[in-house]
Amino acid sequence: MPEELNSKGYDIPPEMQSLVAITTLDKIYNWGRRYSVWPMMFGLACCAIEMICTAAARFDFSRFGMEIMRPSPRQADLMLVSGTVTKKMVPQIVRLYNQMPEPKYVVAMGACACGGGPFKEGYNVVSGIDKFLPVDVYIPGCPPTPQALLFGLMKVQEMIDTQSLKEVRWYQKGELPAIPVPILGPDLIDPRDYPEFAEKLAKAQAEVTEPEGA
């Protein structure tokens, strides 16, 4: 579609060729998208309660066109990772993300989703959902207040404004690869680690045994 739009026979300088039609269209396209970001109704922990408060009357994110929270990933545009991501839960989160249709955005809400938070040292906690999903906006705080969340959501809207039809990943040729779902083994296994697994394992076990020997 972008190709057709850009080759209409006008005399456009070569460096501008890809831009003229798109900029106007981009504006309309982004305006439409920025006011209809439907978040997925998906709560993990404490931050989810602040997310509910943001949806309720006092802060009311329907003012931003987000009133329809969809429990089904198939109908959602925005995944608010609201809370601690545990190893037991991460396969499900990745699966949910894969089920969301493009365009999709991920917001890491709160310290835990950003980088593990206060529970980072725990054996069942993933240090940030960005180890698995491409996160667009990070909202620090434990938990972020509803107004901090709204600020983060506005950041998502600003991000949508800057996107261009020509560059966005969901209109590129070829299919977008799904993120491989992590496996629950003796500990969490990321399938993307398989090629170097043996090497990393040897390194990790050397590190574990070394301090004890020293």
Place this chain on the structure above:
Amino acid sequence: MYGKGIIKGLGVTLKHFLDTYVDDIRVGKKRYTEEGVAYRSSKDVRGLFTVQYPEEKLPTPEEFRFIPFLVYDEGEDGEKNIRCTSCGICSKVCPPQCIWIVRSEDPETGRPIPEPSDFFIDVDVCMNCGMCAEFCPFDAIVMGHDYELAVYDRLANNIYDKDKLLKPAAYYQAIRPVNYRIQAEARAEKEAKKATAQSKKEA
């Protein structure tokens, strides 16, 4: 009568709906001022109340805590006198251990100097509990009120170093006037006591 409960419930909903508008009319133009916000979350209001963030914001109470910052006093020549002496109490008391302090040392004697050469807070670990500020003996670390901190890239932004953490004492006074006053008075009293003890000693 069957359906009575449902009708009653619908009545309550309708009343809520109307009350919201009645409140709006009653407040009138003052609605978006601080006074209006205070009124609309008071006991007399019956309708729903929405804060029109970002145009208006809920007033932040003084005790509100978010990400801590370091206080410096402005010297006469505009130099920054950091209150922190890098005693390390905040990093010892921090529950998730997200405060990292590098104590500076005198290059010649090798003895510690009471000023941190670097100070880090990992915002992705911080739990906003306020323990560091509560137990700081020098009132040097304070819980901030700024909550609009969302970023696109955490790896580049979310470890706050000394430069990012430093804020002037005037800012501290602006956001926490009561605490600032109490602490300033306590410090003045302590210094006065010290001075009298000193003068007694000399006498």
Place this chain on the structure above:
Amino acid sequence: MTETTLAIANDIEARFPQCVTPDERGGYEGYLIEAGKLVEFATALRDEFGYDFLSSVTGVDYLPDEKMEVVYHTYRSTGGGAFVFKVQTPRQTPSVPSLCGIFPGAEFQEREAWDLLGIHFQGHPDLRRILMWEGFEGHPLRKDWKEAYYESDAKPFDSRWPVGEIYRAEDENPFKGNVVYPQGFDPDKWTPEGETALYAGMHEVETDEAMHTDQIVVNLGPQHPSTHGVFRMVATLDGETIVKLRPVMGYLHRNHEKIGERNTYLMNIPFTDRLDYLSSMTANWGYVQAVEKLLGPKTAAPERAEYIRVIMAEFTRISNHLMAIGALLNDLGAYFTPMLYALKERELILDIFEATAGSRMMCNYYRFGGLARDLPAGVYEKMRDLAFERLPRQIDELDRYLTENEVVIARCEGVGVLTPEEAIAYSAVGPVLRASGVPYDVRRADPYGIYERFDFDVAVRYHGDVYDRYLVRLDEIRQSIRILQQALDDLPEGEIMAGKPKYSMRVPAGEAYGRVEAPKGELGFYVVSDGSANPWRYHVRAPSFINLTALSKMCEGDKVADAVIILGSIDIVLGETDR
């Protein structure tokens, strides 16, 4: 040892000579029971001595003594102090008889002890891992088990000061993640265990139905709009009727206890906020109470602090019950309107918390021997406005709006029934227990703080169904308002902290069990101190977790749509369930 336990001590020793010995370690209480006699002893304790309510079961790893210990706290459902008994078992092959046959409420707690400490319970009907997944390596709460980001046994860590060159823990780990694998692990030869153990026995459940129909197994959750977070139920359905249901949890297991044993005593207070994140004040109180018991009477909170503690706890109860009622109605399909009205009032209570404690949800307000700070100017007036005018008015409105609604009645009455005997046997607590006709409230049964001074009724209803649980919550809000009005009227001036606040302290060796009536029920903290600055064992008896033991009992025989509201009526919070 409490008076009641002293009174029956002689009887018990006479009844079980030889195999029952008083626990004489310094700071410890209760009795040590021989493992072989445990079942017989527990039966006698329940039937002859009246200790019919098993509050808490947990394990302790005494690594230096090469021993594991299982600790049981029992109470009488008519009120009074605890009777504590323990069983010791060698650390290499820890094995203890299961008490599920006598106290069905032990089922999940024993599974948790198996999962986290590796204590085997002989005769347990379903001994699987509960918080971690099947196939996970090791038992994490053992003292010699170390996680990927392990830095040291106790906080504060040395790397933070004086040379605190910052790094992210994941950068140090070759996998860039919080993972550690056992020695000799080979991913090529490894096969996932999956969930065969979970589904075992779920297919083809025997029923009394004369006509044989095909059964289907359905998963609700962990991502489901009505599970209040990341909770999962596996149900076997016969048509629309649930014939078997198994709750699956652990999706929010944040290693609270492991982290808590590394923290200093003070550091644990903000972590308790994140247990039941809807009612952090009461969680603070429970933990502070347990540690104050260890510290002794010199840390008794001053008068004003005691009053403010009660006020904050009761405001928490109201805000929690508002949320619970809103969420229950959400589950019923009254999408968001009742929730909206409930949250509107909750916001005002949160405003008070924010102004006083500094945060809307994570209050971190109670300290050992007092409170973090006094009420700021203007907050007292706001509290009065709420307690005397706004809340009574709005609760009446909520009542008018919902209680007589025909749809609510039709959906809730007679659904998820739990009889009083079952409720006690399953160790149900809080509104679930009281809706079944057992007037047990820790504030009355075993008073703490200054609750004895206030005039209030224990809310109780007798049908044990979802509707009664809703009504009990509404009644409790009214009783809380009564307490608030008295406490606000009597609030004295004065100090809010006994002694000077200290950031690090050693706690005398011993054990303590502090329990409070949290909005969701009895919340207990079992703390074992070895005399250092960090607790040796830190266990949370979470009401949401233990109330779920009765979930399958309540759901079986009801329709699948009812499972959702039964869960809603228990009012769980996953932070506390999974810890």
